[in-house]
Amino acid sequence: MKKYKIAVIPGDGIGVEVMKEGVKVLETLSKLTGEVAFDFTWFDWGCEYYLENGKMMDDDGLEKLKNFDAILLGAVGFPGVPDHVSLRDLLLKIRQGFDQYINYRPVKLLSELDCPIKGKKPGDIDMIFIRENTEGEYAGIGGIEREGKEEEIALQTSVFTRKTTEKVMDYAFDLAKKRNKLNHLTSITKSNALNHSMVFWDKIFKEKKANYPEIKTAEYHVDAAAMYMIQRPESFDVVVASNLFGDILTDLGAALQGGLGFAAGANINPDGKYPSMFEPVHGSAPEIAGKGLANPIAMIWTIKIMLDFLGHESLADTVMKGIEGSLEMREKLTPDMGGKGSTSQVGEIICDIMSKKLN
Ligand code: NAD
Ligand code: IPM
Numbered sequence: 001m002k003k004y005k006i007a008v009i010p011g012d013g014i015g016v017e018v019m020k021e022g023v024k025v026l027e028t029l030s031k032l033t034g035e036v037a038f039d040f041t042w043f044d045w046g047c048e049y050y051l052e053n054g055k056m057m058d059d060d061g062l063e064k065l066k067n068f069d070a071i072l073l074g075a076v077g078f079p080g081v082p083d084h085v086s087l088r089d090l091l092l093k094i095r096q097g098f099d100q101y102i103n104y105r106p107v108k109l110l111s112e113l114d115c116p117i118k119g120k121k122p123g124d125i126d127m128i129f130i131r132e133n134t135e136g137e138y139a140g141i142g143g144i145e146r147e148g149k150e151e152e153i154a155l156q157t158s159v160f161t162r163k164t165t166e167k168v169m170d171y172a173f174d175l176a177k178k179r180n181k182l183n184h185l186t187s188i189t190k191s192n193a194l195n196h197s198m199v200f201w202d203k204i205f206k207e208k209k210a211n212y213p214e215i216k217t218a219e220y221h222v223d224a225a226a227m228y229m230i231q232r233p234e235s236f237d238v239v240v241a242s243n244l245f246g247d248i249l250t251d252l253g254a255a256l257q258g259g260l261g262f263a264a265g266a267n268i269n270p271d272g273k274y275p276s277m278f279e280p281v282h283g284s285a286p287e288i289a290g291k292g293l294a295n296p297i298a299m300i301w302t303i304k305i306m307l308d309f310l311g312h313e314s315l316a317d318t319v320m321k322g323i324e325g326s327l328e329m330r331e332k333l334t335p336d337m338g339g340k341g342s343t344s345q346v347g348e349i350i351c352d353i354m355s356k357k358l359n
């Protein structure tokens with residue numbers, strides 16, 4: 001039996017609700033198979049913690065997390081704490097502090113679901129975003145000058161290092177090769193307007209492309225890419241994008257696969273020096289929080305990605321089968337899927353299906 005130490009940060013809003021279901025899935029797998037055991041350590045960091053303690057996480061938070069095999073995060077952010085404080089001091093602090101420079105986000109429409117774009121079938125929507133996750137537009141450098149004056153000015157500097165940009169592109173090219181769908185990589189740019197950062201991005205993409213002659217490529221400006229993702233999603237395989245562009249396009253991707261309730265992801269430190277963190281794409285959804293309305297599938301799919309990452313592909317497949325099976329019971333799904341079910345009922349259904357598959 002393999003044992004894993006998992007740090008659990010449910011965070012805020014629906015993060016707390018979907019996390020319960022994610023952990024339930026892992027506990028079910030452990031009980032049913034005996035193949036894995038999870039030692040969960042829960043951290044109550046988030047906006048409530050901030051309101052009580054004046055900080056989003058402990059001062060030595062990264063030190064406390066550093067020796068876990070993986071981190072699970074629900075979502076962060078809630079009215080009452082400014083978003084730039086809650087996100088910078090917890091979520092982005094972990095992504096950047098642990099050099100999780102790969103943000104891995106699959107966009108795949110499951111075969112049980114209808115495509116929201118007329119005429120497209122599930123197989124047409126199957127791509128993986130590799131989003132640079134530690135720098136770019138999110139470097140956090142800048143400030144407001146001449147505050148209160150007529151000449152007041154805000155500056156926000158993007159940072160693209162050669163080292164990280166190269167590693168992100170290598171990761172994306174390797175994935176396009178390994179994935180063997182179209183052997184295709186799309187690079188998202190905006191070098192017509194961003195004459196420093198994106199011209200640099202394009203230059204490195206060109207250098208890397210020379211090392212992967214078997215991979216076909218496309219380079220689109222982010223605005224055009226948004227349109228192509230709707231018009232011809234089937235032409236996308238692996239996509240590499242900067243931090244901000246990847247953020248925006250993965251919410252668009254979420255819409256193609258049934259909404260944010262289906263969008264899973266991982267923040268990976270491929271070097272293995274620090275733990276990786278697994279979290280769905282969605283946020284804390286304050287307007288539906290505490291009502292049992294959140295779709296837990298994005299979180300449970302995120303658990304599937306974590307199991308793959310830990311090397312348990314067959315358990316990961318079981319989780320996916322549980323998700324797919326649940327989609328056949330439409331009326332029991334959460335309201336975003338047109339159903340009447342609650343977050344915990346959907347988690348329960350997925351666990352039941354997994355149990356039947358494993359017995
Ligand atoms: P959001 O993702 O929370 O919600 C966007 C929309 O999608 C809302 O209509 C919401 O109800 C719906 N939605 C999201 N997840 C859902 C789910 N699992 N099931 C059903 N519906 C779902 O984005 P937002 O409204 O822009 O942000 C709310 C808060 O979350 C803010 O504080 C924001 O900064 C934060 N946020 C955090 C993360 C994160 O922790 N990774 C990601 C995005 C936003
Ligand atoms: C995401 C979120 C975060 C991001 C926010 C909350 C900082 O939107 O994980 O996609 O922009 O990365």
Ligand code: MN
Pocket residue numbers: 247248251281
């Ligand atoms: Mn986002």
